[in-house]
Amino acid sequence: MEVRHASHPEDVKQFDTNKLRERFLIEDLFVSDQVNMVYSHYDRMIVGGAQPVDETLTLDEEDTLKTEFFLERREIGFINIGGLAVLEIDGESYELSRLDALYVGKGKEQVKLSSIDPNQPAKLYFCSCPAHEKLPIQKATIENANPLNLGSKDACNERTIYQYIHEGGLQSCQLMLGLTILKLGSIWNTMPAHLHDRRMEAYLYFDLEEQARVLHLMGEPNETRHIIVKNEQAVISPSWSIHSGSGTSNYSFIWAMAGENYTFKDMDMVNIEDLK
Template identity: 65%
Template sequence: MEIRHSVHPSDAKHYDTAQLRNHFLIEKLFEADKVHMVYTHEDRMIIGGAQPAKEALSIEEPDTLKTEFFLERREIGFVNIASGEAIITVDGEKHELGKLDTLYVGKGVREVKLESKDAANPAKLYFCSALAHAAYPTRKLAIADADTRYLGSQLTSNERELNRVLHADGINTCQLMLGITVLKPGSVWNTMPSHVHDRRMEAYLYFDLNDDARVFHMMGEPEETRHLVVANEQAIISPPWSIHSGVGTSNYAFIWSMAGENYTFDDMDTRQASDLK
């Protein structure tokens, strides 16, 4: 498990490109028959990716977490971003996930095994884990059953479908919130006007990009913005003081997840484009 420490905004505005990428960009999450995880001190979220193919994979990290098992004091949400189906076994109970389906697993579960239904067409499981003080039951939500909002327009190049999954009116959790946003063809902007939420951090996974396409992810304080160039299946750690929006060279999808204090989707402080510098 890689460890990333928190960054003060006064320091971040002096970083060069390499330093910004080292602190906030996760470049590699998916590799055949391996689990990759990053532990960020921003609200102590764990961001990870697993690509089971020939063998089942486990979510374990006792040396870093100093607990008997991974979910002893945590909860976790999995999203399958590949066309290949996933099988997740939670304390002996199997759950199948198609593309963009989500599985939530609550605090106290001892064993989680990740598999692909077809090794020739493996699943790719993106996951985020947050601290939890209460236990909630394991639940699956198919993307077709998500709470969907249709936002933006072609005129502003940001027509998109926002699917809320882990939230107060969907799958209940202790504090983890998660959803999936899919941009329509011809749209490239996400989350405009931008915002910050000083009570929560956020993580983004960008995916469904062609190999030669990129997203220019905007970050930083509203009066001190920076950007990161992001390729397919790379993730961003967004601290509470930072805006988080982006523009792509084509349309794309992204998974957003949040952890922190308030458990409400609308806890945010909007920053208009005219406020950004």
């Protein structure tokens, strides 16, 4: 697991492109028969990806976490963006189709990840954060996630937010996780921008063609920066940073938050005239 420390916003003002990408972009999450993870010191969120093909993968990182098992003091949320997956949690099996989500609470000792068909392997994206109580395993499909339809065709930001793990859906200690899908012809998300100093956020961008890109906007409102992101790459967004994006085509992204509160609507809106 790669460990990334938090960066002060005053320091980030001095970063060049390579340094921004090194600190905030996660490039290679999905590699055949590997689990790849980044431990962020922003709210101690772990962002990871697993692509089981011919092997069953085990979620484990004793050396970094210094615990007997991964979920000893953590909770985790998965969304599958690939072929049919099987997650075996302490001997109980759960199948995840594409865009299904699974919440696994603190205290589960063994998590195994596999694909039904190696020719159509699963791609399991996950985010994990510290937890203070044990909650049951819960599954959601995109059909029973809570949809929020936002934006307009004129503003090029028609999109549906699907809330999976949140105060009105799958229950957790502090993790919130969901999926946003932009409609054909729409390219903007979260504009006008916002931030929430009570929570960090992580994004996984996907459903992009090989030559398509997303311009991920970050930074303080009066000191914005950008990162060019391609398909199936993730970005860590600090609590002090805006998080918005514009694509060369429509796209989808998975968002996950952890931090002080458990209120999805807790956002500090930024007037567009204040962005610089």
